[in-house]
Amino acid sequence: MSAVAQGLAYDLTGLTVPVIALFAFILPLLQKFVKHRLFPGVYAMVVTLFAAVSATTIYSHVASTGKPIVYGFGGWPPPLGIAYEVDGFNALLGMYASWLIVGIVIFSLWYNRNLDEPEWYYTLLLGFEVGALGCFYTGDVFNLFVMIEVLAVSTYGLIAYHKNNPGSVEAAIKYAIIGATATTIYFIGLMIIYGAYGTLNMGDILSRNIRLFGLIEVGLAGTAFIAVATLAVSLSLWVFTFKAGLFPNHFWLPDAYCEAPTPVSAALSGVSEIVGVYAAIRFLYTIFPAFSPIGYAYRGVVLAVLLVLGFLGGVVGALMMFVQRDIKRLLAYSSVSHIGLLFLASAISFMPVSEEVVVIAFTAVLAHIIAHGVGKLLLFASSEIFIEAAGTKILDDMRGIGRKYPLVSMALIAGFLNLMGAIPFLGFFSKLLMYQAYMAAGQVLPAIAIVVVSALSIPGYAKAIYSLVLSAPVKEFNGIRVGAYKYFLVLLAAILLAAGIAFTHLYACIGSLVDSSLTFKGLVNYGQAFLEARHVLWGG
Amino acid sequence: MIDPVTYMLTLIILCMVVNLGIALYGIFFRPSLVKKIIAVTILGDTANTFAIMLGYRRWLSPEKPSIPPVLLNYANATKEALAEFSARAVDPLPQALVLTAIVIGLAVTLFLVFLTLQIHRLYGTTDVREIRKLRG
Numbered sequence: 287m288s289a290v291a292q293g294l295a296y297d298l299t300g301l302t303v304p305v306i307a308l309f310a311f312i313l314p315l316l317q318k319f320v321k322h323r324l325f326p327g328v329y330a331m332v333v334t335l336f337a338a339v340s341a342t343t344i345y346s347h348v349a350s351t352g353k354p355i356v357y358g359f360g361g362w363p364p365p366l367g368i369a370y371e372v373d374g375f376n377a378l379l380g381m382y383a384s385w386l387i388v389g390i391v392i393f394s395l396w397y398n399r400n401l402d403e404p405e406w407y408y409t410l411l412l413g414f415e416v417g418a419l420g421c422f423y424t425g426d427v428f429n430l431f432v433m434i435e436v437l438a439v440s441t442y443g444l445i446a447y448h449k450n451n452p453g454s455v456e457a458a459i460k461y462a463i464i465g466a467t468a469t470t471i472y473f474i475g476l477m478i479i480y481g482a483y484g485t486l487n488m489g490d491i492l493s494r495n496i497r498l499f500g501l502i503e504v505g506l507a508g509t510a511f512i513a514v515a516t517l518a519v520s521l522s523l524w525v526f527t528f529k530a531g532l533f534p535n536h537f538w539l540p541d542a543y544c545e546a547p548t549p550v551s552a553a554l555s556g557v558s559e560i561v562g563v564y565a566a567i568r569f570l571y572t573i574f575p576a577f578s579p580i581g582y583a584y585r586g587v588v589l590a591v592l593l594v595l596g597f598l599g600g601v602v603g604a605l606m607m608f609v610q611r612d613i614k615r616l617l618a619y620s621s622v623s624h625i626g627l628l629f630l631a632s633a634i635s636f637m638p639v640s641e642e643v644v645v646i647a648f649t650a651v652l653a654h655i656i657a658h659g660v661g662k663l664l665l666f667a668s669s670e671i672f673i674e675a676a677g678t679k680i681l682d683d684m685r686g687i688g689r690k691y692p693l694v695s696m697a698l699i700a701g702f703l704n705l706m707g708a709i710p711f712l713g714f715f716s717k718l719l720m721y722q723a724y725m726a727a728g729q730v731l732p733a734i735a736i737v738v739v740s741a742l743s744i745p746g747y748a749k750a751i752y753s754l755v756l757s758a759p760v761k762e763f764n765g766i767r768v769g770a771y772k773y774f775l776v777l778l779a780a781i782l783l784a785a786g787i788a789f790t791h792l793y794a795c796i797g798s799l800v801d802s803s804l805t806f807k808g809l810v811n812y813g814q815a816f817l818e819a820r821h822v823l824w825g826g
Numbered sequence: 827m828i829d830p831v832t833y834m835l836t837l838i839i840l841c842m843v844v845n846l847g848i849a850l851y852g853i854f855f856r857p858s859l860v861k862k863i864i865a866v867t868i869l870g871d872t873a874n875t876f877a878i879m880l881g882y883r884r885w886l887s888p889e890k891p892s893i894p895p896v897l898l899n900y901a902n903a904t905k906e907a908l909a910e911f912s913a914r915a916v917d918p919l920p921q922a923l924v925l926t927a928i929v930i931g932l933a934v935t936l937f938l939v940f941l942t943l944q945i946h947r948l949y950g951t952t953d954v955r956e957i958r959k960l961r962g
Contacts, residue, residue: 428923435930442937452948456957459941463862466934467853470869473927477877480920 295347298340299370300357303420309333310412317405327395330408334388337415341377341384348377349795352802354812356425356489356819363823364425364816365490371425373812374799378652379564380422386556386659387415389778393667394549396771401547407447413440414553421561425816427476427573428486430565431469434525438465441558444550445542457541464538468525475521482514488573489816492809495578502579515579522569523588530562532592532629533599536622543618548673551614552666555621556659563628563655566592567648571804572812576635589636592629593732599626600739607746612679613669616750617662620705623743624658630736631720639727641805646726648800649793650719657704657712657782664701664778668694672754675766681750686759693772695755700779702747704786707740712785715793838879845872859942859952863935870931874924881917892916 310333317326348355354373358364372380394401394411401407417437424430442465446458480486483494495515501507524535531539543551570589574580580588603623610616631654634647671694676684688695704711707718717740724733785792802808845868852865882892895915897903903911942952949957 428926432926432930435934439933439937442941446941446944449944450948452945452961455941455944455948456961459859459938459945462934462938462941463853463859463866466866466938467850467869470866470873470931474873474876477873477880477920477923480923481880481883 291343291347292351295344296355296357298343299355299372299423300359302337302340302344303370303416303423306333306337306412306419307416310409310416313409313412314405323404324395324398326405326408327391327398330412331388331391331395333412334384334391334415337419338381338384338388341381341419344372345377345381348372348374349799352798352811354803354815356815358819358823361823363820365485365487365820368429369425369487369489369816369819370423371489371812371815372423373808373815374803375648375652375808376422376564376568376803378796378799379560379655380419382656382659383418383422383557383560384415386663387411387418387553389660389663389774390549390553390556392774393552393663393670394547396667397547397549397670401447407444407547410440410443410447411550411553414444414557416440418557418561422564425488426486427479427488427491431473431476434472434529434561434565435469437558437561438462438469438529441550441554444553445546447547447550448545451545453541454545457538457545461538461542464528465525468528472522472525475518478514478518478521482511482518487816488568489813491573492575492578493813493816495574496809496813498579499577499581502582512579512582512584515574516584519569519574519580519584519588523566526562526566526569527592527595527629528562530559530566530625530629531622532562532625533595533602533622536599536603536625539622540615540618543621544612544614544679548614548666548670551617552663555617555662555666559621559625560655560659563625563632563651566629567632567651567804571635572809575809576638577806577809586636589633593633593636596626596629596631596633597732597735597739599623600630600735601626601742604739604743604746607743608749610746611681613673613681613684613750613754614666614679616681616746617665617669620743620746621658621662623739624654624705627717627720627736627739628654628658630732630739631723633732634723634727637727637729641801641807643723643727644805645797645800646719647723648804649796650716650723652796652800653712653719653789653792654716656785657716660778660782661701661704661713664697664775664782665705667778668698668701668775669754671766671768671771672698675763677764681753683761685753685757686755687763688755689759690763690765691768691772694768694775697772697775697779699751699755700782702751704782706744706747710783710786712782712789712792715786715789719793838875842872842876845869857953857955859945859954863938863942866938867931867935870927874927877920877924877927881920883917884914890914 354371357370359368417433417440420433424433442458442462446455448454483491498507498511528535600623603619607616607619628651631647631651672684672687673679676687704713707714721733721736802811849865849869853862856862884892893914895918897911946952949960
């Protein structure tokens with residue numbers, strides 16, 4: 287790895303998020319000069335492509351060296367200023383999210399005719415990307431709070447985008463009031479962390495936690511720290527599970543998905559929910575790992591609770607999916623089910639497990655995040671074609687609409703098969719790995735739970751495929767011209783298929799990233815990168 | 827004899843706990859959207875007060891209160907003066923964080939108020955029970 291590439295990756299770590307924010311805010315101004323309707327979409331396309339390329343650069347650097355990048359803003363040594371810390375886990379998620387947002391912008395360009403003031407839509411969408419990438423890359427718990435708020439405010443705006451539609455505004459306010467409450471509770475949790483640890487930097491909290499663990503072990507530090515850390519983590523986790531839409535915090539989700547513009551529904555399920563999953567994993571596996579004051583008892587309990595909630599969410603989502611009449615609501619409940627699966631798998635170390643098992647479980651989680659996100663983008667994009675062609679979102683009135691669009695239907699079926707977990711799509715292998723992780727850990731019940739959730743969700747997907755494609759048309763549809771856009775859908779389906787076929791390669795890739803970030807070795811890596819950055823920025 | 831600082835501190839913490847309860851009650855159980863928004867701001871202010879109070883953890887005794895985190899005679903400060911300063915000065919970081927939180931709170935509140943206004947325009951009411959009924 288040359289010094290130039292290293293410098294580039296380092297600079298881009300700090301540059302990407304502020305640059306997107308800058309471009310987001312000058313868009314409404316530029317629209318005053320360039321009046322073309324497609325301009326904001328193309329502009330957003332360029333900016334998101336920049337973000338995707340830069341996230342890929344960061345990823346390839348982190349993946350090739352196996353060492354986290356720490357960027358101290360303003361040249362302040364880490365615990366003093368805000369720092370971004372990118373290790374293998376969030377580098378992959380950042381790359382995934384930025385490419386998915388490129389796909390969402392392509393989808394939005396197709397959806398453009400339904401947007402009455404596109405410049406505001408794309409400003410919010412770029413704001414959404416700022417929030418998402420900021421949440422993924424940040425190495426500072428307070429900056430995480432700010433970025434969650436940036437993400438949240440953009441999301442509320444995007445959900446309420448069709449502001450004269452009563453349903454949209456209602457869904458947005460339902461999400462926004464509880465969202466504002468949850469983030470404020472997180473702020474209180476942060477203040478407790480600051481009061482106890484005197485720092486807000488993730489790497490610094492981690493190294494203090496490990497030291498405290500040792501001190502408590504030999505009886506030099508009081509158990510007061512256990513109580514404080516327990517309180518702080520409890521207060522923090524609500525906002526993450528709320529953002530992720532983990533049962534029972536999923537109450538906002540079906541309405542929001544149903545009433546938001548369809549590209550935004552895809553963005554919510556592929557990116558915004560994943561931020562919640564990511565932050566929960568970051569808190570319980572990196573900042574407060576097993577070697578921290580909460581590692582004695584509370585961490586096991588909270589992971590066990592997440593496991594049970596994940597299972598319940600998976601079952602509730604799968605069952606509710608079957609009774610839905612609205613295609614977007616069906617996809618929303620499918621998201622609830624998949625988020626349940628993700629939490630089910632990431633709760634792997636509720637009992638002490640070996641490092642290999644952790645690696646398998648998080649490889650499964652990351653692969654499932656990709657399979658779910660790309661699959662949902664594909665499904666929302668192809669069902670939007672059917673919704674516009676049929677003029678309705680109700681499945682019974684859309685019967686057989688897919689027969690008019692054979693290629694789109696093929697892509698749609700591929701997307702559903704992927705979520706269902708059919709061979710040889712990526713979704714099958716990720717679910718298989720989740721099962722395998724629990725079997726390797728000797729936990730049979732959670733392994734069975736994964737199979738149960740997958741099996742229960744099959745009727746829901748089958749119902750959607752049957753109504754949209756297989757059943758005979760009951761009436762004449764107006765039809766719309768799809769054009770070259772259908773190849774985008776075919777491409778997404780092909781990605782899922784190719785990722786499934788080449789899964790052994792993908793497994794090796796993701797496995798080595800997880801091995802260098804979420805295991806004990808990963809913790810040492812994370813802490814060491816923080817110390818090195820502090821050393822360098824203090825002036826060597 | 828209880829000393830006045832401990833007394834005031836206990837009183838403030840008690841008030842914050844009560845405020846927290848009132849705010850959560852307002853958010854979850856009051857039907858009016860406007861009252862829900864007021865409750866959200868109360869919750870935010872309670873969190874901010876808590877954060878500001880954290881900055882005063884170096885208040886050693888009633889005779890030695892915290893001092894502002896500004897070193898006046900920086901040029902010819904003695905070692906003892908610096909040690910005294912770092913032992914007693916108020917921690918300015920929570921205040922900076924609160925400033926950020928207030929700005930974010932302003933943006934979120936404005937957005938919530940706009941949504942409530944829009945709901946009032948579309949439904950003619952801000953009562954969540956009525957809205958649920960109107961949707962059917």
